[in-house]
Amino acid sequence: MRSVQALAAAGLCLLAASSLAFAAEKQGGILRIYHRDSPGSASIHEEATYSTNVPFMPVFNNLVVYKQDVAQNSLDSIVPDLAESWAWSGDGKTLSFKLRQGVKWHDGKPFTSNDVKCTFDMLMGKSAQKFRKNPRKSWYDQVVDVTTNGDFEVAFNLKRPQLALLALLASGYSPIYPCHVSPAEMRTHPIGTGPFKFVEFKANESIKLARNPDYWKKGLPHLDGIEFTIIPNRSTAILAFVAGKFDMTFPTEVSIPLLKDVKAQAPNAVCVVEPINVSTNIIINASAPPFDSPDIRGALALALDRPAFVSILSEGQADVGGTMLPAPAGIWGMPKEMLETIPGYGPDVNANREQARKLMQKAGYGPDKHLAVKVSTRNIPVYRDPAVILIDQLKSIYIDGELDVVETANWFSKVARKDYALGLNLTGNSVDDPDQAFYENYSCQSERNYTNYCNPDIEKLFDQQSQETDIAKRKKLVWEIDKKLQEDVARPIIFHARTGTCWQPYVKGITVMSNSSYNGYRYEDAWLDK
């Protein structure tokens, strides 16, 4: 009886505490954030940069979404959004959703299952209306079609089971678009169902959002609006934040060295450092000499001193791993013991390089005959800086690298036509899920498989892990695949970056995602304690 009373008392306390916390959430105010650059358009589906997600995710809802106050995205943190519930069919080939009723688009029209169908038909290239660009079409390769049952039920019919579909649908990259608004209009004046309405997008100047008073989540959002001021100059932006002109920095845009400056000048600022699930990696043209030689590719993998990259570029604040982001932030990354068994990942860099030199000598190179290669990369500091370190490290294995800086406008064309030997590249994963990372970057047919790495045996394993519903079993398969990819020197991963986000102490309700920088910008829970 006593324990029941204690439990009841504890429950009452919790209830009181939670209601106090709720009461503390103040309504009103404009959240002022600086934006790092002017996004190409306002259409999330047509862009592949979080420069678009951050300001426009608050305009929309998904079917399901990663819980916005949980830092680590996982299947367990997915919650209903425009869908009230979801269910998998017994054979795992149909994912059906019951949709929320009474939801209205910002222009007053009702939201129905037809909007969901329209959105995914367009993404799959099946509708008359087309996106100008459709960078994530491959996400829905396993979807045969999307069918509706009345106005509030929708089903995704798959070729084979794919557990990851739910993870993809929960991404900030998967908003539901209205059927009655054209893709062209969505690029300039997006209409959504989300907590904030689009007000204005002045290129190179600002983006303004205003509270949606008819938001279907009653009492939300807390803010009256969000204003993004576009400040491409990082020094000016940081100074303006320190001077209190902004409530928040652009998410995950404060580098580790800059973070020190911010903390020194604005000691009250709240700063969080998290991985962003962006790997710095090497792309190798294995279809042409000299890297068509497995020995030279192997030597390259053995030459890398990853801790040196991490120490020089981010003062130790980065993670060494394979394709998948390592733990604790990442869900699918290989354990450290397994990672260290992969050539080049062992802690003894000198021993690794000794082995690399032997491979180079076997391929006909040595102290008297160096291999000259161009190391191509984009003309952006986050690309250029590691490329310079790579060139320095390659010297230790008789490779004389020359930096080949390529303007951004020409980078993908150059890579696509295989006009490079070695490249320093960055790969961002919008969802911490193997399906997104493996198929997009290593599948034989993928448009983003820049190296054209193609291994039918691994391709089978991709499908096998994708269909596996037992998470533990899937994880083991994923580790096996990731290990094989690193051993094949498919795209050597150097490190996974971490960056900072800062806000003024009166900004509340912000959670920075720890394994993706694309999914946590709904801002409906954010409020200002002023």
Place this chain on the structure above:
Amino acid sequence: MFAYIVRRLVLMLVTLFGISVVIFVLLRIVPGNIVDILFDAAGYVDPSDKANLERELGLDQPIVIQYLHWIGGLLRGDLGYSYVSEKPALDEILPRIPITARLAGLALLFSASIGIPLGVISAVRQGTRLDYALRVVSLSGLSLPSFWLGLLILMASVALFGTMPIFNPNPKSFGEACAIYGVPALAVGFRSAALVMRITRSSMLEILRQDYIRTARAKGASEASVNYYHALKNAILPVITVIGIEAAFLVGGLIVTETVFNIPGVARFLVEALRWRDYPIVQNLVMLIAVVVVAANFTVDMLYAAFDPRIRYTD
């Protein structure tokens, strides 16, 4: 005089035509177009999607047709659409012109109002400590890069006052409005003022040694009258030339200042448009700058005649 003006106007048109061809050709020589960049931003290359977009934007047409299309539109007042924002180019460009004009105008005002009097003082007090001090200041004005000066001003503002004059389209007070234009204008105007001061000084030194100045002094004219009426009036011609060149330069040359102070003016917009290869914006903006430069030169030439009666533009 009339014939001269007509000849100059015709020459201006020919110059602008030449510039339009150069802009158009140069833009297309630069590797990569808007479609490459849009797809680069999306991180993939799909040849059929790219071809569709090139067709949609008219980039698949022969370059001559594209040029005629642009010039035809320009003559009709139709500047086309921005490839990036998909809004009329005119709507994108027009709101930015007053911002840059205000900034450039203020910078010129600072440079003339500070540079000319200091140049006169420096010349009149040649060889004194004041002259040396002013020459050191002017030299530093010429040698300090405006982006460095701008950043220094911002950092000092934050450190000393806890705030900074960053651009705000709706300033809350007159003081804020003055600060958001005045401070960047000072940063830019400092360099121009230094240049104007040095030109004024050397020109004044030459004039002050002329016989008619001695005559004026002998006739009992006051020092101020000699310096500012008799000498400066004749020394001002090269200064006008420099101010004219600076005016033309400032329209497109404020990129660094606009970036550091985050001012959404013409210059920053031009660089951003160039990054995206947003041809309609770049072409029209460069043409606008060319028109301003040509017009400024024309105005300077006309001012010569107004200030110096000895100059007459005859056949």
